[in-house]
Amino acid sequence: MPLSTQSQADDEQYVLVASLDNARNLSNILKAITFKDHAIFNATPNGLKVTVEDSKCLQANAFIQAEIFQEFTIKEDVVGFQVNLTVLLDCLNIFGGSTVPGVSTALRMCYRGYGYPLTLFLEEGGVVTVCKINTQEPEEPIDFEFCSANVTNKVILLSESLKEPFSELDMTSEVLQITMSPSQPYFRLSTFGNSGNAHYDYPKDSEMMELFRCNKTQTNRYKMSLLKPSTKALALSSKVSVRTDSRGFLSLQYLVRNDDGQICFVEYYCCPDEEVE
Amino acid sequence: MSCTRVFRQVCYLHVSSSDSDHCHLSHVVFLYLQGQNPNCRRRLQCGENGTVPKDTEKDSEARAKPQGRRKAFGKAIHALSRIGDELWLDPMVKGLALRSVNTSHSAYACFLFSPIFFQCYNLECGPEQDNQSIKCKLTLKSVLPLFRCLTSIERNVERCQISIRTPSDCVVIQFFCRHGLIKTHNLCFQESEALQAEFASHLCPNVLKAPARLLGDMVMHFPVSQEEITLSTTPQRVSLRNYYEGGNDHMRMMYTEMSLHPDEFVHFQVGVDSDITFCLKELRGLLSFADSHCLPVSVLFGAAGKPVCFFMEDVVLEATVVLATLSDSESDPSQPTASPAPTSRRCEEAATAAAAAVPAGSHEAQDIPAVMELIPSSQGSPILHPPGLMQLLPQCDVPDGLGVPGEGCASATPASTPICSLLFRALSSQQQQDHDGPSVLACDSDAEDETLAVRTL
Numbered sequence: 001m002p003l004s005t006q007s008q009a010d011d012e013q014y015v016l017v018a019s020l021d022n023a024r025n026l027s028n029i030l031k032a033i034t035f036k037d038h039a040i041f042n043a044t045p046n047g048l049k050v051t052v053e054d055s056k057c058l059q060a061n062a063f064i065q066a067e068i069f070q071e072f073t074i075k076e077d078v079v080g081f082q083v084n085l086t087v088l089l090d091c092l093n094i095f096g097g098s099t100v101p102g103v104s105t106a107l108r109m110c111y112r113g114y115g116y117p118l119t120l121f122l123e124e125g126g127v128v129t130v131c132k133i134n135t136q137e138p139e140e141p142i143d144f145e146f147c148s149a150n151v152t153n154k155v156i157l158l159s160e161s162l163k164e165p166f167s168e169l170d171m172t173s174e175v176l177q178i179t180m181s182p183s184q185p186y187f188r189l190s191t192f193g194n195s196g197n198a199h200y201d202y203p204k205d206s207e208m209m210e211l212f213r214c215n216k217t218q219t220n221r222y223k224m225s226l227l228k229p230s231t232k233a234l235a236l237s238s239k240v241s242v243r244t245d246s247r248g249f250l251s252l253q254y255l256v257r258n259d260d261g262q263i264c265f266v267e268y269y270c271c272p273d274e275e276v277e
Numbered sequence: 278m279s280c281t282r283v284f285r286q287v288c289y290l291h292v293s294s295s296d297s298d299h300c301h302l303s304h305v306v307f308l309y310l311q312g313q314n315p316n317c318r319r320r321l322q323c324g325e326n327g328t329v330p331k332d333t334e335k336d337s338e339a340r341a342k343p344q345g346r347r348k349a350f351g352k353a354i355h356a357l358s359r360i361g362d363e364l365w366l367d368p369m370v371k372g373l374a375l376r377s378v379n380t381s382h383s384a385y386a387c388f389l390f391s392p393i394f395f396q397c398y399n400l401e402c403g404p405e406q407d408n409q410s411i412k413c414k415l416t417l418k419s420v421l422p423l424f425r426c427l428t429s430i431e432r433n434v435e436r437c438q439i440s441i442r443t444p445s446d447c448v449v450i451q452f453f454c455r456h457g458l459i460k461t462h463n464l465c466f467q468e469s470e471a472l473q474a475e476f477a478s479h480l481c482p483n484v485l486k487a488p489a490r491l492l493g494d495m496v497m498h499f500p501v502s503q504e505e506i507t508l509s510t511t512p513q514r515v516s517l518r519n520y521y522e523g524g525n526d527h528m529r530m531m532y533t534e535m536s537l538h539p540d541e542f543v544h545f546q547v548g549v550d551s552d553i554t555f556c557l558k559e560l561r562g563l564l565s566f567a568d569s570h571c572l573p574v575s576v577l578f579g580a581a582g583k584p585v586c587f588f589m590e591d592v593v594l595e596a597t598v599v600l601a602t603l604s605d606s607e608s609d610p611s612q613p614t615a616s617p618a619p620t621s622r623r624c625e626e627a628a629t630a631a632a633a634a635v636p637a638g639s640h641e642a643q644d645i646p647a648v649m650e651l652i653p654s655s656q657g658s659p660i661l662h663p664p665g666l667m668q669l670l671p672q673c674d675v676p677d678g679l680g681v682p683g684e685g686c687a688s689a690t691p692a693s694t695p696i697c698s699l700l701f702r703a704l705s706s707q708q709q710q711d712h713d714g715p716s717v718l719a720c721d722s723d724a725e726d727e728t729l730a731v732r733t734l
Contacts, residue, residue, distance in 0.1 A: 200459075
């Protein structure tokens, strides 16, 4: 592989080197969180975490574990930088996204450290492209202080049952209301649009409901504009866990299987718009 | 041939309400469209006096394809969305009517689903409603998305329930889907005068009945952008060709014409040679519906200028589209009152219906404002204003006889005036004449705004 013939000496300069035989394993998951231009990259020996935020109310994280990469070398405990996510995705797809089976773009992502650009070596069919993307000072991601101890309600649903309702949500509604309750209606998504309101009710004993653990009846509203981008993550995922805590903060965690069947996670955190008891 | 209703039976299906929160409703209509459910409920038929006879197999045909019903209902909504922006829902004893009309009142469609189309059809009138059925008007923008993906409805929806509640003025459409998911849509409606176009089908000199798919196959040859087509009929042949306004750009047009021999039709009756031009776009929805149901389509029409009616029916439903046609006038339409419609030379003279729907008695002709163009009708119908004015006529001469030439028009203009409009009869009650209520003949935007304003106060 041409990429592996990069001299070992070069590697000495990089604090982070990550290689993938199939760049789609990274680009697909990043598409699930691309609703803003800029993303914060945070690499640790465990893997890569990419964060995108919106107006201090919404945060999306994509986790790609070190095991997913064919090579993952990190020289420091934490390596962080910020790049333009749209540009990064364009580079990852620079060969045009081939659909021929067996043909994939190989990726070698290298970062020399603070002040240096992110270097991508992309190869397909013997052709190598080198992309250098400017990096910025990473912002500190918001800590939503969402911890398991404060979770009041949790359900795990198969994504298949949510995909259609999410795609047909009434966009004239400013909010998406989520009701979780140990009694009827158990799990309900509601919209309030121009022509009326709509409710999607999921019973707790449905085959689509893998886990149902609701202790308290809670109804919270979230801005539709913030949650609508999560539809992309939903489309990629096979399962989603929906949790709310005592403050009404929402956590959506999506289990995504990549092309090779490996598991990655995408999560969304969202502040409530207003609390409705 | 008249527009007879072919329902062999009218079923009053009584279902005990299982939802406690329905008990306060003064007027409730329950309609169930059942899907492929192995636990298909046995339907009970209730006589007028409330007795419950044994279950019958009379409508086995209706039960044969329950899975097609939701799709058919959705397709009707799609077809109506091609006509206008609003949907009138009219639950009646004889069935549920879905109607729409376009803004210039030159196209009207009605889909009537008999009670046996539904798994359950329940009309309940509260005491204050008397015998009046409710008439509600929804925007198609709010209804169409619910039925947009028909294949998904077929696959996922086990049951569709539509209920109309008057105190809260909302239509509730519920989809009971696979895996227990229930989608509930509460749509607010405006109470509105019912809408129904009058069409004297038995007065039409020309009646063609085309076998299923014939018309659909013919119009397929016209480009999607084709606005209007001309149907020419002689006793020897029927032809369809595209129609272009104005004399310009002759050289850049592609003319398409196709002819059919009378033998191609199931029924062929040509009383008068005619060339009628009407809007194709509005018809396509109905033809698509007919194609998917393999239903023959009847075309009823007369000379140019009179409306054309496309009609199809089967045991459980009937669908009608009435379109305005251009008049004979070839001259430049120097119409004093401009019409808002882009195809401004729409014209039609509506014939009053002597069908059963016409209430007894006639009204006194009111003074018709002089600014309006009046075109005499050989059918005796009163003339309405051109679409541009959209004035509400409180009362008009409505003879309930057959073809009595009406002299109720204050003035007449030569028949060459191209603009006229479709005559609508708004039913203020079920075939009952209000003692002093004016019969609304055209729902015009102004009145609707007033209604809306009143309602929001």
